[in-house]
Every structure is written in C-alpha cells, then in structure tokens.
Amino acid sequence: MLLELRSVSRRFGGLQAVADLTMTVASGSIHGLIGPNGAGKSTVFNLITGVIPLTAGEILFKRERISGLRPSDVCRRGVARTFQATALFREYTVLQNVLVGAHLLAAPGLVPALAWSGAYRECERRAHERGRALLASLGLGAVASQVAGQLPHRDQKALALAMALATGAELVILDEPLAGLADQEKAETTAVLRRLREQGITVLLVEHDMRAVMGVCDIVTVLDHGVRIAEGTPREIQTNAAVIEAYLGVEEPGA
Amino acid sequence: MGSSVERSAAAPAAGVALIAAAAAVLPLLTRDSYYLDVATTILMNLTLTMSFRLQVSTGQINMAHISFMGIGAYASALLVTRAGLSFWATLWIGALVAAFLAVPIGSVALRVSGPYYFLITFAFSEVVRLFFNNFFEGLFGGPSGLVGIPKPGRLLGVTFDSKLALYWLMAVISVVVVLAFVRLDYSRFGLTAGAIRQADLVAETLGVNVFRYKLTTFVLGSFVAGLAGVFFAHYRQVLHSSDFGLEPMVLLVVFAVIGGTGSVWGPVVGTIVMTLASELLRELHHYEILVFGAVLILTMLFAPEGLVALPGAVRRFLRRPRRRAPAPTGAGLAP
Numbered sequence: 068m069l070l071e072l073r074s075v076s077r078r079f080g081g082l083q084a085v086a087d088l089t090m091t092v093a094s095g096s097i098h099g100l101i102g103p104n105g106a107g108k109s110t111v112f113n114l115i116t117g118v119i120p121l122t123a124g125e126i127l128f129k130r131e132r133i134s135g136l137r138p139s140d141v142c143r144r145g146v147a148r149t150f151q152a153t154a155l156f157r158e159y160t161v162l163q164n165v166l167v168g169a170h171l172l173a174a175p176g177l178v179p180a181l182a183w184s185g186a187y188r189e190c191e192r193r194a195h196e197r198g199r200a201l202l203a204s205l206g207l208g209a210v211a212s213q214v215a216g217q218l219p220h221r222d223q224k225a226l227a228l229a230m231a232l233a234t235g236a237e238l239v240i241l242d243e244p245l246a247g248l249a250d251q252e253k254a255e256t257t258a259v260l261r262r263l264r265e266q267g268i269t270v271l272l273v274e275h276d277m278r279a280v281m282g283v284c285d286i287v288t289v290l291d292h293g294v295r296i297a298e299g300t301p302r303e304i305q306t307n308a309a310v311i312e313a314y315l316g317v318e319e320p321g322a
Numbered sequence: 323m324g325s326s327v328e329r330s331a332a333a334p335a336a337g338v339a340l341i342a343a344a345a346a347v348l349p350l351l352t353r354d355s356y357y358l359d360v361a362t363t364i365l366m367n368l369t370l371t372m373s374f375r376l377q378v379s380t381g382q383i384n385m386a387h388i389s390f391m392g393i394g395a396y397a398s399a400l401l402v403t404r405a406g407l408s409f410w411a412t413l414w415i416g417a418l419v420a421a422f423l424a425v426p427i428g429s430v431a432l433r434v435s436g437p438y439y440f441l442i443t444f445a446f447s448e449v450v451r452l453f454f455n456n457f458f459e460g461l462f463g464g465p466s467g468l469v470g471i472p473k474p475g476r477l478l479g480v481t482f483d484s485k486l487a488l489y490w491l492m493a494v495i496s497v498v499v500v501l502a503f504v505r506l507d508y509s510r511f512g513l514t515a516g517a518i519r520q521a522d523l524v525a526e527t528l529g530v531n532v533f534r535y536k537l538t539t540f541v542l543g544s545f546v547a548g549l550a551g552v553f554f555a556h557y558r559q560v561l562h563s564s565d566f567g568l569e570p571m572v573l574l575v576v577f578a579v580i581g582g583t584g585s586v587w588g589p590v591v592g593t594i595v596m597t598l599a600s601e602l603l604r605e606l607h608h609y610e611i612l613v614f615g616a617v618l619i620l621t622m623l624f625a626p627e628g629l630v631a632l633p634g635a636v637r638r639f640l641r642r643p644r645r646r647a648p649a650p651t652g653a654g655l656a657p
Contacts, residue, residue: 116527142529156520159513166510167517171529173510177538180509181502191510234529 068130069094069238069269070115070146075124075134077110077293084110086293087124092238092286097260097270099280099301102290103313108273109151111290112240115271116148117141128238143171147236149227151243151273157216161207161226164215165198168233172197198233205229205259221252228259232268239263241272245279257283281305289313334504337587341500345493349486358485362557364597365489365496366550371577371589372503373546377539378583379512381435381519384540385444385571386427387547390420392450392566394548395555396462399471402556404461409474413552420548421541428540432533435522447571455563467562471555488557495553499546500590507586515539569611573600576614580621582628591630 070092077085085107092098113119117138126134179187231239245253281301289297291313374387398416401407474482517525526532581592603610
C-alpha cells in the first residue's frame, strides 16, 4: 500500500468533517474519491497533504507516518497535489511555475545562489530542460514563456498538474482535475492520467464527473458526511445500494 | 522587465557594473564634502532599502527593519567606546548581533502574516526605540543621544578620517551588498521568494518550507541592516533613538515603493531619486514627510509598480492602448 489512512478524523468546531476514515491507495492505481458536496473530500486532501492537522488517527505513506508533518515535508516524502480553485503563481511564466515545482530536485537556498557555482548553474540548466520536457509532454510546450495568470482555463489546469509532477512525486492528488473542461479536454486529461499510471505514478482524485470517474479509476471510495460508505471497482460502486441512495440516487448511476 | 524566463546573467551583471562604475567615478567629479556626504547617504540608504526589499519579495513588510540598523549601530558604538574593540571587528560583530537577534524575533513575528505581521513588527520597532531612549541612559545616552563615537581606525595603512575615505568604504560595502542581492534575485532563491509572495500555500505544498525561507530573508536582511547601522554610527559619530524610529522607517518604505518592490532594481532607482529629492526639500524641514506622503499616494495610485516599471508601462500603453497590459514582475531565473 502506498498511502494508508487509519481512523482519520477531523472536526471543525461542532462539525465532524471526516469521521474515522480508513482507506488505502494502492501503488500504481488511479483512485477516485467521490461524494456529494460537503462530504469531506477536499478536507481529506488537506489532511493527507498536511495543510490542516488531524483531530485523530494517522496517515502513512510508504509505511511511514506523514500526518503531523509540514506540507513541504509531505511533498518531500513524495506526495504532491493540485487545488480545486486552480492555484498557480499567476505573475510567473508557465516555465517558472514548473521550475518552482522542481524545488526539491534543485539546489535551493541561500548559499548555492550566492556562490553561483558551476554545479549550481548546471543543476538549474537541467531543471530548465526537465521543465520544458514536462511541459511538452502535457501539451504546454508552446506556452512555456507565457504568463500563467493569462492562460486559458484548460492550460491552467494542465499547468497545475505539471507543477505537481515536477516535484517528482510518486503520488499526485488532484482536486477536480476535469472541472470546467470541455469533453475533448476531459478526454485529453484522462489520457494523461492513464499515461501517468503506466509510468508508475499513483493518482488520487476528487471529481464530480461520474462518467469520467467510472471510466478512468481502478478503485473508487465514496464519502458521505465524512464517513466512508462504500469502496470498490467502478462497477461495484455503480450497483451499490448505499451509494445510489446517498449520492447517485439523484442522478442515474454512471450518467 | 520582460516575462521571459531565460534572462541571462548579462543583464544583472551589467546593472551591478553600472552602479559600481557610477560609485567609482563620482569622486573624480567632485571632492566637495557636501556632495560626498549626499552620495554616502545614498549608498547607505541603498543597502537598507535593498535588504528591506528582500523581505518584501517574500511578502513581508517588516516595519522593524530600521530597528536592526539601530541594534547594529548601538552594538558597535558601545563595543568600540566601552570595550575598546576595533571598528573593523565591530563592523561584523554589530551586523551579527542584529542577525542573531533577528532569529527569535523573526520566529515570533513570522507566525502571523499580512496586517498582523505589519503591526507586530511595528510594535517591536517602537519597543526597541523606547528601549534605547529610556533605559540604561548611562550606556545608550538616553534622549540626549550617544556621543563621542570614533571614526573607523586605520586598516592596512589607510586612514578613514576624511569624507572621501568613508565614502569609499561605504561604496565597497554597498556594491558588495547590491551584487549579493541582485544575484539572489536572479537565482532560484529569488524565484522561490516570489512564489511565496504570490501563493504561499501552493509553494509550501510543492515542497518549499515557507517559514524557513521567510526567516532566512528576515535574518539576512537584518544582518545587512546591522552592517549599515555600524557604518552609520561611526560615520555620524552620534546616535539618537529617533534615528531608528518611525520616520526613517517610513522613508525606507517610501524609497522601496516609489522605486518599485517588484524588481530588484526598484530600490536602486527609488533610493537615488528620493535621497536626492530629500536633499532638495531640506528647507521644508518637517513638511518633507508630508511631501513624501503625497508622492507615495500618487505612486500607489498611478504607478503601483514603481518608477522602475514606468518605461515598460509607457511602452505597453503606446503599443496597445486599449488592452490592459500584463506586468509580470518578480524574480527570473538564469539558467
């Protein structure tokens, strides 16, 4: 198991946002986390990545405890994420955004920058190369020098993913990667997710587009009111009575 | 200030060379002690403004920056007059004292951000000023000031009792400081600092320890402020607590903002223009700060990115007058 949540709880004042959640994400899988609005999906992402602390329980990544770490240290262990409201460095160019993402693979800090050594410049040159290659692989090669805040929505989404991948993470956590995309763009993004799986990168995603979730995910976990109500393959989830009642009942399953 | 990321190392090198050349040429043009005094003040202010801007580049507006100049100044003045140490030792010791004190103070202040950070650092600066003013009068001189601070002693056979020699000393210090800060700005450090300013949570989740970066800029900025303070003490030879109070701090903010905090060159432009303006407005005495306040308001209204961004803004305005032009700022990265 790559990621393991053990009896994780999070309370906001009187609201139990996540209650005694236990789930595992298998290495090399695409794992979906679904549930109605307010089910606690984004809270789970914030708990895993250390953005907010747990009230109870623990989270393990590659059998090591990551709950309680700073977000930057969670990233250092190999977990990167995107945000629901696409979060970028809006004043920077696309390539600069990806270069910030490569922080952990570069020579950051005061001393290398001041020394300006050959090794430092070589390291930065390689970071540029890797950044350009990554952008090209995600269809962003042509906009590498454009200011991120002015990109169309589709490109901003792709850039957020590129930044997470630039960290060298083994697990990328994507908060609604398809939101606001046209059908063709959704297809492109799901193709990218499958390609990541082939490369051995594990994907955990929250998504409201059920057709896409059922099409691309290996395993789906369903949350409702902070409680896990079901987990299984897309086929199992689509026929699960509790899921249909709590969530999919509103819509046709798989529609 | 283009949006291109592949800014080579040539532009920053040329900028620093220009500043160094200007500093070196000035004494050939005039030996008048008034002009040398103004030029020395510009260079001293430049080290302060650039070290202030380093912190602004990560999103911190440190209203206690001037206090660390004061800490360096008083530390060196006392070590020289009371302990008999050489200026050449206390130059470093004073700066290090400022940097060491910056570690606990920064660690507390950086727990908060935005307006709270502004307020907590402002409160700290008042505490420091009142401390120098009201406590240990026998040491700090109280309201009448600390007097009798000697000029720097001989170093390698050179004496520092003339305006010219002191100008050269400050010129060397400030060119080294400018070189270091320009290098930082064009490096990955500057890139990361700007990322923190734009979206600190995103930077943190991409592996950047935001707190450590902010503390590093706070401590380094305080070290340089302390360095400027030590020079100030032995240049003016008198220290008053008000030298490190709100008014000089506001001037520092004005220098940085009018030049433009989005670019490492902003403080250079702002400091030169505003120190000269300050000299020309000298006759206005207390009204000077009013004029500066008005200039600050006008800058924020009509040129929020400062003087340094004006040429680019004008060019974009002329080229496409109907569209809102982008104005990417912040750090670049030379490969």
